[in-house]
Amino acid sequence: MQIENINLSQYPGSTKKYVEGKLHPIKVAMREVHQHPTVKIENGKRIETPNEPITIYDTSGPYTDPSIKIDINKGLPRNREKWIEERNDTVILEDITSQYGKARRDNSNLDIIRFPIFHKPRVAKEGHRVTQLHYARKGIITPEMEYVAIRENLDNESRGIKTYITPEFVRDEVASGRAIIAANINHPEAEPMIIGRAFAVKLNTNIGNSALSSGIEEEVAKAVWSCYWGGDTLMDLSTGDNIHETREWIIRNCPVPVGTVPIYQALEKVNGKVKDLTWEIYRDTLIEQCEQGVDYFTIHAGVLKEHAKLVQERLTGCVSRGGSIMTQWCVEHNQESFLFEHFEEICEILNKYDVAVSLGDGMRPGSTHDANDRAQFLELEVLGKLTEIAWKHEVQVIIEGPGHVPMHKIKINMDKQIEACHGAPFYTLGPLTTDIAPGYDHITSAIGAAMISWYGTAMICYVTPKEHLSLPNLNDVRDGVIAYKVAAHAADLAKQLPGADVRDDALSKARYEFRWKDQFNLSLDPERAMQYYLESRRNAPEADDKFCTMCGPNFCAMRISQNIAESCPE
């Protein structure tokens, strides 16, 4: 199978730049937005004062580097491969391990949808653990750690902005479990990034087909599109056909870490019959996905048999797919969850590939009514215990959080999570602050996401306008990502992250000086800002640029304000 190549437009007014490492031979990708000079007319003379370029965190990977030829049918460059190789603690397997994976491979009917290149999987050498947490505890600053330290700081150093984020600081945060670098050794295409409270807030996007929709080509396009707009990680939540093959295409072409919920695929393997799920099938699925290169797994190991009855007390029961599957399994077998029972074994698989675990909140509230109830907080306690187990096995951990929570109940979620889970990063879905706006849940949830990120959540999972109604299309992905970039950045400002305000100040200065193009180029969505602006200019194409398009020339506060500044008595 060959699918159509993806050629994204370059970000306007921007160039890719690479900052070199000092400890390791690494090149950290960033985006630089160039600005026009500030122009003043004094005594009839035009005086130009240059404006420095602004450096922006860039999640788009090689797609926006015109010097790299993108070929979706070959996958992205595997830059991290040599870093892993050099650690000399892994081996390359001759064959994949998963029974299911082998069966898929040997099924020639699938050839027409298969990714054309097979990369042999890599695994830790016998007796080794290859997680960033393992290295960090040993005091090793990996290339990945230096990479994220440089990446988080952008151009703080050259601006003289004091920062606490050094490679050693990164190592310490990872060692303590307060941050993770999700980086499977089988996903060397991904650029390292960090998830932790001390760093810029990250956002995850969800894509994936369901029985109702969507083919491989469409999902790969969504994945790349989400990175282009600013998605920091990507979860493939496919539940329909050909999950295995779809995921391969996505991972090979994805410059950000990829997460999955393995129980979805395990359930497909037993034709959707929850009762038929077994630990063996699940285990095979984990290994299958570890060897493909999934960077983190959502595992609903905190949903226990005893929680099932609490679901009945709720207005909206259990709205987590994984959570409801596991609850049903426990009820039908009258047995404790196999995810909980086998959690140590799971960790021993994950630490051989450096797959992080994202402890799923199977009991997250599905309505503001159910927020902060017993089911939710009891599960959080269990997640805290599982965190300790994962750390014992040197597996990196993040904790998933709600859901639907009214504003006054948000902060307690953060406080309880930090305490129960010993500082492991929190990763929340919104929360949605009201239930009454289907069609606008990117907004109901951006409010909650901004607040909880300010309080300390490290990563927020986007919600698109189609939440509760349908799977998102490309435009919904864009709307969802931008709404969450807004929330994440608003939180970075509120957290007073070093340098977070540089972009705001540059954009506001450009706005005040009527440097329209600079304003657009510095914005989260230059294309849309430009489009809205041009729509209004159709009515006045001859007008000069020195006024705001909302107010017209006489009523432009900024223009008047500049006149005042020039004429004001000292």
Added chain:
Amino acid sequence: MQIENINLSQYPGSTKKYVEGKLHPIKVAMREVHQHPTVKIENGKRIETPNEPITIYDTSGPYTDPSIKIDINKGLPRNREKWIEERNDTVILEDITSQYGKARRDNSNLDIIRFPIFHKPRVAKEGHRVTQLHYARKGIITPEMEYVAIRENLDNESRGIKTYITPEFVRDEVASGRAIIAANINHPEAEPMIIGRAFAVKLNTNIGNSALSSGIEEEVAKAVWSCYWGGDTLMDLSTGDNIHETREWIIRNCPVPVGTVPIYQALEKVNGKVKDLTWEIYRDTLIEQCEQGVDYFTIHAGVLKEHAKLVQERLTGCVSRGGSIMTQWCVEHNQESFLFEHFEEICEILNKYDVAVSLGDGMRPGSTHDANDRAQFLELEVLGKLTEIAWKHEVQVIIEGPGHVPMHKIKINMDKQIEACHGAPFYTLGPLTTDIAPGYDHITSAIGAAMISWYGTAMICYVTPKEHLSLPNLNDVRDGVIAYKVAAHAADLAKQLPGADVRDDALSKARYEFRWKDQFNLSLDPERAMQYYLESRRNAPEADDKFCTMCGPNFCAMRISQNIAESCPE
């Protein structure tokens, strides 16, 4: 001139209902959303349990009452006229007072754009004040006060929800200045509503033409449209041609209070030359608009001469149009603001018509950089002093607030406002929590608006996706209103306003029970929710309804959850 009639579609699954007053012969309009029964199959038998209708605050006025014939060329029914008449403290003038107004009237060239009916203006009898604040202080519960008490409570009483909002409580809040009922005696078409911290958070929408755009028909359509989607008040910010005639059309057809910024029109009268503005022109403009029926005026009387130099310290100067005009006037005349100097006289005009004053924040920050700076907070102190003066003259007051403010600096704005302005209601524009998202400022600002409303802001001024870029069209008005309905309602939930969660719980229950139509009908935008849902169903028209359209049948958490509830051991 005749313009095309406006016929809005009825809200789906809803009927208009009227609740009668106990103290006064009033009928308070509300909307009732009907629900389908909950259906269960037990032992092969279909069991239906009815779901009560849900009552919703309704800002759409007669437009959604099929028993009332709408004729835009005649204006809305003038229901409040008899309440005012019965107070016996007003007289009807034979002619309008404003010189400018007379000149417009006598200009036959304007006949083709003039509203067809002339209503003689009403004014307080000599020596009388006719403000709701005046009545409240005298211990009188007006029909307006009873109206808003009933309106705020919806069906709390029949649900057994305890409420503190009684007619006497409303009177007390108005008397203390903590709430206002903006209700010009010359705008009897408007349905009374209340703005105050103890009540549901309200939202204002801005419409109005500029030199670059938009005619009368379009502005009236926007006004009605904004009420349909949930705007509680409406500001006509026109700065282009025919402001006087445009406003007449809007007021006569607007079921919610209308606000203006009179300095805009005053400036048009001097052809945009700030220096030529005079107190006399401004005064004539106030009277012109009082007699048309404007319910509240934004007056930038807190911008003082001494503040001008502070503008220079800022990244983005002065971004308030009124504020920048007055600053320029002060600088050019080297004289104190005539709004400040004549503020007592202004109040004595306003209290003869019951026009409320909205003290403009001319120094609001136009970038997160300038938030909470000296210029802003110095002005707030002046607004506090002006509040006391207005109250002395029994004029109702609200205070305008920012602007652009990062999240960690929002709360102090609320706290300072309450203190400086003695509890007068706060009315904020957003605030926008980051500057970097032109095209998405309905979202950057919905975050700030939700938070500041939770902290105590009584009314929020909407921001549309076109903010900073262009004037909003109909679709932008809808997007802006819904984003702000989200923010306002999220705040009502967080404030734990009695009964605020009834709609959320009903919608969530409908969602959980797969009563899709009820879910849509209870939502803020039923049309869009339905549209998104149907888009996804095109792919599976034969599927039954008992699963979420995002996940498909096997992975529907809510379906699984219901199965568990049915099979779970007690």
